[in-house]
Amino acid sequence: MSTEKVKIVVDSSSDVLQFENIGFASAPLKIITSEREYVDDNSLDVGEMVEGLLHYNGKSSTSCPNPEDWLKTFGDAQTVFCVTITAALSGSYNSACIAKKMYEAEYPERKVYVINSYSTGPEMKLIIEKIRELVLAGLEFDDVAEQTQTYMKKTGLLFMLQSMKNLANNGRVSHIKAKMAGILGIRALGKASDEGTLEMLEKCRGENNSGIAIIAQLKNQGYKGGKVRIAHCLNESFALRIKDLLVQEFGNFDAEVYSCRGLCSFYAEKGGILVGFEK
Ligand code: X90
Numbered sequence: 001m002s003t004e005k006v007k008i009v010v011d012s013s014s015d016v017l018q019f020e021n022i023g024f025a026s027a028p029l030k031i032i033t034s035e036r037e038y039v040d041d042n043s044l045d046v047g048e049m050v051e052g053l054l055h056y057n058g059k060s061s062t063s064c065p066n067p068e069d070w071l072k073t074f075g076d077a078q079t080v081f082c083v084t085i086t087a088a089l090s091g092s093y094n095s096a097c098i099a100k101k102m103y104e105a106e107y108p109e110r111k112v113y114v115i116n117s118y119s120t121g122p123e124m125k126l127i128i129e130k131i132r133e134l135v136l137a138g139l140e141f142d143d144v145a146e147q148t149q150t151y152m153k154k155t156g157l158l159f160m161l162q163s164m165k166n167l168a169n170n171g172r173v174s175h176i177k178a179k180m181a182g183i184l185g186i187r188a189l190g191k192a193s194d195e196g197t198l199e200m201l202e203k204c205r206g207e208n209n210s211g212i213a214i215i216a217q218l219k220n221q222g223y224k225g226g227k228v229r230i231a232h233c234l235n236e237s238f239a240l241r242i243k244d245l246l247v248q249e250f251g252n253f254d255a256e257v258y259s260c261r262g263l264c265s266f267y268a269e270k271g272g273i274l275v276g277f278e279k
Pocket of ligand 1 (some may be wrong): 029059061062063064086089090091118119120155157159172191192193196197198263264267268274
């Protein structure tokens with residue numbers, strides 16, 4: 001497969017805006033309040049949005065890219081690998097599938113492979129890094145697709161959220177369940193389930209204990225020293241602490257710490273972090 005006309009596209013829940021050495025584009029989700037709309041693209045001031053939302057008590061929601069938004073990211077690429085946020089929580093995957101049909105109908109010699117990540121944020125970043133590696137290694141389309149699916153069985157996502165207010169208010173987790181678990185307003189550690197939904201693992205108190213709990217859960221989930229991607233919502237010190245704890249235990253490994261963009265910031269809320277890892 002010639003790498004020239006290959007493009008990797010994602011939705012903005014991946015927190016990735018730029019991606020080196022291969023064609024790339026991101027389709028923005030939107031964060032909507034009764035006062036304004038935040039488009040989760042390059043120009044969004046995430047810090048300002050998060051602070052603004054802290055002082056906002058009205059209704060807020062999000063919306064996923066529509067098929068036209070996805071078509072824009074495809075551009076004129078011959079081959080597209082499109083990775084979306086979990087279809088269990090968003091319509092993004094469905095939109096991308098519609099865009100694929102339209103694109104392939106219009107250009108029968110072009111191909112789009114849509115991947116439901118069953119996850120979001122840093123796990124999506126790991127997935128697109130793998131796709132790029134496979135494409136640049138010269139693999140054919142079908143082999144890239146197949147090996148990416150195999151890779152995804154060996155990746156996971158843990159998250160720690162300060163509150164689940166925005167998730168519950170938008171029906172992404174059940175209000176009643178969240179209340180019963182006593183995790184509304186308390187720091188909770190969870191993972192992306194195999195079905196691509198939120199699965200709560202434990203409640204945590206204090207950042208010290210939380211850091212230790214995350215390391216323990218990472219090991220529980222099969223982490224052995226592979227790649228880790230940590231995205232945080234205005235909480236770099238906590239993200240770095242987790243990285244340090246992992247370095248103490250596993251020595252040097254491939255790690256990146258960076259800020260969430262708009263969509264993940266909205267749902268993870270100030271202080272929240274997401275950890276994508278290899279098993
Ligand atoms: O279509 C839309 O409006 C987007 C809805 C997205 C809802 C969930 C976003 C979660 C963001 C929170 C913790 C990680 C959850 C992992 C789930 C598999 C981050």
